[in-house]
Amino acid sequence: MTQRTTIADVAQAAAVHPSTVSRVLSGRPDASIRAQTRARVVAAAGRLAYRPSAIARSLRLRRTLTLGMLVPDIANPFFALIIKGAEAAARGRGYDLILCNTEDGREREATSIALLRDRQVDGVLIATARASDAMVADLRRDRFPFALLNRAAHGGRDLAVVVDNRRAAGRAIAHLRSLGHRRIAHIAGPRSTTTGAERADGARAAVRRTRCDADPALFVEAGAFSEAEGHRVARRLLLLDEPPTAIFGANDLITLGALRAARELELMVPRDLSLIGFNDIPLAELLEPALTTIRVPQLEMGATAARLLIDRLEGRHAGPARVVLPTELVVRSSTAAPAERVRRIA
Amino acid sequence: MTQRTTIADVAQAAAVHPSTVSRVLSGRPDASIRAQTRARVVAAAGRLAYRPSAIARSLRLRRTLTLGMLVPDIANPFFALIIKGAEAAARGRGYDLILCNTEDGREREATSIALLRDRQVDGVLIATARASDAMVADLRRDRFPFALLNRAAHGGRDLAVVVDNRRAAGRAIAHLRSLGHRRIAHIAGPRSTTTGAERADGARAAVRRTRCDADPALFVEAGAFSEAEGHRVARRLLLLDEPPTAIFGANDLITLGALRAARELELMVPRDLSLIGFNDIPLAELLEPALTTIRVPQLEMGATAARLLIDRLEGRHAGPARVVLPTELVVRSSTAAPAERVRRIA
DNA sequence: TTGTACGCGTTATCAA
DNA sequence: TTGATAACGCGTACAA
Numbered sequence: 270m271t272q273r274t275t276i277a278d279v280a281q282a283a284a285v286h287p288s289t290v291s292r293v294l295s296g297r298p299d300a301s302i303r304a305q306t307r308a309r310v311v312a313a314a315g316r317l318a319y320r321p322s323a324i325a326r327s328l329r330l331r332r333t334l335t336l337g338m339l340v341p342d343i344a345n346p347f348f349a350l351i352i353k354g355a356e357a358a359a360r361g362r363g364y365d366l367i368l369c370n371t372e373d374g375r376e377r378e379a380t381s382i383a384l385l386r387d388r389q390v391d392g393v394l395i396a397t398a399r400a401s402d403a404m405v406a407d408l409r410r411d412r413f414p415f416a417l418l419n420r421a422a423h424g425g426r427d428l429a430v431v432v433d434n435r436r437a438a439g440r441a442i443a444h445l446r447s448l449g450h451r452r453i454a455h456i457a458g459p460r461s462t463t464t465g466a467e468r469a470d471g472a473r474a475a476v477r478r479t480r481c482d483a484d485p486a487l488f489v490e491a492g493a494f495s496e497a498e499g500h501r502v503a504r505r506l507l508l509l510d511e512p513p514t515a516i517f518g519a520n521d522l523i524t525l526g527a528l529r530a531a532r533e534l535e536l537m538v539p540r541d542l543s544l545i546g547f548n549d550i551p552l553a554e555l556l557e558p559a560l561t562t563i564r565v566p567q568l569e570m571g572a573t574a575a576r577l578l579i580d581r582l583e584g585r586h587a588g589p590a591r592v593v594l595p596t597e598l599v600v601r602s603s604t605a606a607p608a609e610r611v612r613r614i615a
Numbered sequence: 616m617t618q619r620t621t622i623a624d625v626a627q628a629a630a631v632h633p634s635t636v637s638r639v640l641s642g643r644p645d646a647s648i649r650a651q652t653r654a655r656v657v658a659a660a661g662r663l664a665y666r667p668s669a670i671a672r673s674l675r676l677r678r679t680l681t682l683g684m685l686v687p688d689i690a691n692p693f694f695a696l697i698i699k700g701a702e703a704a705a706r707g708r709g710y711d712l713i714l715c716n717t718e719d720g721r722e723r724e725a726t727s728i729a730l731l732r733d734r735q736v737d738g739v740l741i742a743t744a745r746a747s748d749a750m751v752a753d754l755r756r757d758r759f760p761f762a763l764l765n766r767a768a769h770g771g772r773d774l775a776v777v778v779d780n781r782r783a784a785g786r787a788i789a790h791l792r793s794l795g796h797r798r799i800a801h802i803a804g805p806r807s808t809t810t811g812a813e814r815a816d817g818a819r820a821a822v823r824r825t826r827c828d829a830d831p832a833l834f835v836e837a838g839a840f841s842e843a844e845g846h847r848v849a850r851r852l853l854l855l856d857e858p859p860t861a862i863f864g865a866n867d868l869i870t871l872g873a874l875r876a877a878r879e880l881e882l883m884v885p886r887d888l889s890l891i892g893f894n895d896i897p898l899a900e901l902l903e904p905a906l907t908t909i910r911v912p913q914l915e916m917g918a919t920a921a922r923l924l925i926d927r928l929e930g931r932h933a934g935p936a937r938v939v940l941p942t943e944l945v946v947r948s949s950t951a952a953p954a955e956r957v958r959r960i961a
Numbered sequence: 962t963t964g965t966a967c968g969c970g971t972t973a974t975c976a977a
Numbered sequence: 978t979t980g981a982t983a984a985c986g987c988g989t990a991c992a993a
Contacts, residue, residue, distance in 0.1 A: 323733040325986035328969045344695035368714050387669040632980045671970030674985045
């Protein structure tokens, strides 16, 4: 690669001092520069296709105009949209995003954070529900700026963008109940995640409130928010002596797994089994049957978190530390009243 | 944020010169350092939790140990896996990855490349099929290292990892033909992409070779590799006076759209219509019916490209400039022999 | 309005 | 074996 053109090259070409070039190009409105000089510099910079080195600038300014982002799984469409939202908002404010996939692993999280800090990103967006509290505690202690995404803040002043998981889960159960279901199962996400725990709590409370069957066998926990785990656990549910007539999965992928399990057992959805997911990933409405689910504004979630963090970084009016985004129950064709046959059994 | 601890802090704590600290910690095996000194330095660094600044190091070394990556759509699961593969391979060699979503836009591509070059990434992985040749030409001219992913190289010496799209498309058509189909449609991707053009060419050749109906109305082009476009175009195909009995979509998303169109028109897949996709995204086997498709080794594609590029960066034995990865026809339940009814019509 | 001088945190080179 | 020095490219007090 040919040698980089530096500010000195431009200075020479414009017959001025490098510092003058810097002043001209950094575009501070208050800089007083003779119009003619400015023109010369701009022309020279254009001619040489000069681009300032982000590295040298970062070293000098001690900020990188870069945000880091921790995501458990880039291949999960839920996060894909969150990333897009965050990226768009960040770019809009002049920041770039460095993405780190943690594969939901403790170790990957630690190395990713280390990497981001080595690169001196100005702050991190943390979208990993499983992120160890130790890690978050470290960041807090070091006053390293961060924002939590789709997971609860433990400390009160942490920046966080979330949805009301308990309430949304309650609505899912209530919807099934209103269709006539009584034996409603919930496949929870890992209790180690705040989303998993909160949705399970909300579902449990709603089951009690609406007087569904309160059979503990109907509340099970998946090992991960994945299709495979959903499939495994749903199979067990459906092979129960008294199987549920409806399943509320802690996210769309888990529910997708439940759909596959139902098919393997030759159950028709929604005739023999109603299904509700959570997140409304793009795929949800393409399925057959289309998935009834809780819509989470994914793009907005990413964008809000990025903006919140940048506001804090730039010392702008901080606003509330915690933003709760609205959710919406999207009813599609995977839910219906329980079939007669099943109702008789119950 | 508390002040960063620098190499000078460690030097002071260990009572040595900063350059000594650098020597110890950069871990060159040939450095001759007294064991006792080394121990002191290591201890001090540990005590202070010292981490070298990647920025300062990059400035000095003129390399960042970072690769850039251009992707048209992070939310497309095909690319998600490619990214994972590339990231894993890069990390394995000590490189990080900065991802840029171009949303398939010329402008986004240009700004992304500019951004990556400003940050002085050591090289770029380009997975955008639509990437303007002008951009690639610029990179070539500036001798900026890059590798092309899933798109053909125009110049011969460019690094590229691809599959044989023509051959794979031919196999898809042949499979349908062997099932008894004669009226086979192809929904091509944009001709502006090499993948779109090559698959269309391969399909067309195979249609001729296997003596299918060579009706030009059966070869149509989608405006994008998306579900929405697939749906739109497939609808038109299925409303033809003589509709096809099988559709080969240029990728899985397009084919997914065709599936939705078929359902809207109350066609049963595969009874009334057979469907083949391309890429084998994770979703393909979860669908009902599961999608017959061409498997592209996505993880391997990303990993190979990253390794190729890094090898070249490090001046290691370059190996071939162009790697062709194998594909495989995965037959699932979305293809079957054409139904009697339909065959009679034909 | 512009130039001078210095420092951001490293590492390579040379001298001791 | 270790220390001193310079340089990577930029931005900014301060001086002129």
